[in-house]
Amino acid sequence: PTTGTEERPRPRLAEPIMKKVLVTGGNAGIGFALCTQLVGENGCHVYLCSRNADKGKAAVSKILEKYPEGKCELVVMDVGKDESVAAAAKALSSVTFYGIVNNAGAGLSHGVSSDVILNVNVMGPKRVCDAFVPLLDQKQGRIVNVSSGAASSYIKGSMSGAAMGKAKSEEKAPLISFDVTWEQILGVVEAERKAGNGTVAPFDAYGLSKAAVTAYTMTLAKEHPNITSSSCSPGFVATAMTKGEGPAGVSPEKGTVSIRHCLLGKLGGNGWYFGSDAKRSPLDRSRNPGEPEYDPEAKVEVLLHVYQMRGGAPPFRGNKHISTETFKVPKDMKALEFLKQAKASGRWNRIGRVCVVVGAPGPYIRDAMTKTIDEKLMVGDLKEGEAFGMCLAMRGMD
Numbered sequence: 001p002t003t004g005t006e007e008r009p010r011p012r013l014a015e016p017i018m019k020k021v022l023v024t025g026g027n028a029g030i031g032f033a034l035c036t037q038l039v040g041e042n043g044c045h046v047y048l049c050s051r052n053a054d055k056g057k058a059a060v061s062k063i064l065e066k067y068p069e070g071k072c073e074l075v076v077m078d079v080g081k082d083e084s085v086a087a088a089a090k091a092l093s094s095v096t097f098y099g100i101v102n103n104a105g106a107g108l109s110h111g112v113s114s115d116v117i118l119n120v121n122v123m124g125p126k127r128v129c130d131a132f133v134p135l136l137d138q139k140q141g142r143i144v145n146v147s148s149g150a151a152s153s154y155i156k157g158s159m160s161g162a163a164m165g166k167a168k169s170e171e172k173a174p175l176i177s178f179d180v181t182w183e184q185i186l187g188v189v190e191a192e193r194k195a196g197n198g199t200v201a202p203f204d205a206y207g208l209s210k211a212a213v214t215a216y217t218m219t220l221a222k223e224h225p226n227i228t229s230s231s232c233s234p235g236f237v238a239t240a241m242t243k244g245e246g247p248a249g250v251s252p253e254k255g256t257v258s259i260r261h262c263l264l265g266k267l268g269g270n271g272w273y274f275g276s277d278a279k280r281s282p283l284d285r286s287r288n289p290g291e292p293e294y295d296p297e298a299k300v301e302v303l304l305h306v307y308q309m310r311g312g313a314p315p316f317r318g319n320k321h322i323s324t325e326t327f328k329v330p331k332d333m334k335a336l337e338f339l340k341q342a343k344a345s346g347r348w349n350r351i352g353r354v355c356v357v358v359g360a361p362g363p364y365i366r367d368a369m370t371k372t373i374d375e376k377l378m379v380g381d382l383k384e385g386e387a388f389g390m391c392l393a394m395r396g397m398d
């Protein structure tokens, strides 16, 4: 009989299968913090890439000093050079990787040229994926492209108010379509060059490069549907790249949240772009951390109060209420498109100037048209009580 207190043989734990992850630009900044965390906290076997062997060795030593049981090895690779990437892939051809993190990047305070920025940030991830995707686990492998909030700033045409990019918005448009092709991405780079009379300013090139790499992520998702490819923004992080570029950013250790989510977290789709809070974000506008996750399928109910505008200019006293209508529309729909559809409902054709108020309006619409209708205003961004307006139909002014 047993007393229940004697030691029983313990079951032997199976050796954990270490995820093998390649991280480019692993010797400094966000890349170094990421490698350290993947080794120490996620039990990954990290292949830390550095273009400079000495810097790379120092980084690997630092990680292994902190985590002597960890697995971290150096790969000397310059993502800006075909032969360097090809040689690294050849040397590692017997490895099956779980993940590739295209983190190496150039721009802003690095003070490098646009050609370097585009070569490292756009061609770099392409070179690395061309060489390393055949070495990825073809069933559950992941690719993470480190992008930036500068991607949507470039698409919008400004970053913190400063103009970003010279190409027209219709020329940039392929970069936000899931149907985008690699040729179209190169086409946008060319359009930007043309718009700048043969040159691209480094600030513009940085935004362009990040918008291009989010677009490239979507091409990867289509080409390799069994591999999950994501792009993400790390947030504003204090590194050599951002030194002197504005307010102090968060520490590199805090700048890895979205990258780790894309690499190890549960993801809802392929080719998505994530904000620094690891929530899905749109490509054509900014979503700040803490704001609701981007969901292109989400619909919102919009209550429209339609007024006939008398007098023409604000404050619109004495406007006549014409109708109230409810529409269910995609949250993501452009306000102009929505108004066109609402107009197509046919009820307003005899009204001249129309003001549309979302939600409950006051007795008259003093501050009507507080929002201008342009391409960028989304219906889902309007708040209750906010008004926007346009001349829906000029015939039949009564």
Ligand SMILES: NC(=O)c1ccc[n+]([C@@H]2O[C@H](COP(=O)([O-])OP(=O)(O)OC[C@H]3O[C@@H](n4cnc5c(N)ncnc54)[C@H](OP(=O)(O)O)[C@@H]3O)[C@@H](O)[C@H]2O)c1
Residues within 6 Å of the ligand: 024, 025, 026, 027, 028, 029, 030, 031, 050, 051, 052, 055, 077, 078, 079, 080, 081, 102, 103, 104, 105, 106, 120, 146, 147, 148, 149, 233, 234, 235, 236, 237, 238, 239, 240, 241, 242, 249
């Ligand atoms: N910091 C931010 O706020 C922020 C915001 C948005 C996005 N990002 C992105 O985050 C990534 C990491 O940047 P970071 O802020 O950590 O900057 P960082 O500290 O300056 O690190 C950049 C890393 O990229 C490497 N690199 C540059 N050119 C390379 C090349 N040709 N081949 C291989 N490696 C190369 C650098 O190596 P060397 O040490 O040899 O130069 C370094 O390891 C970049 O893609 C950046 O665009 C950063």
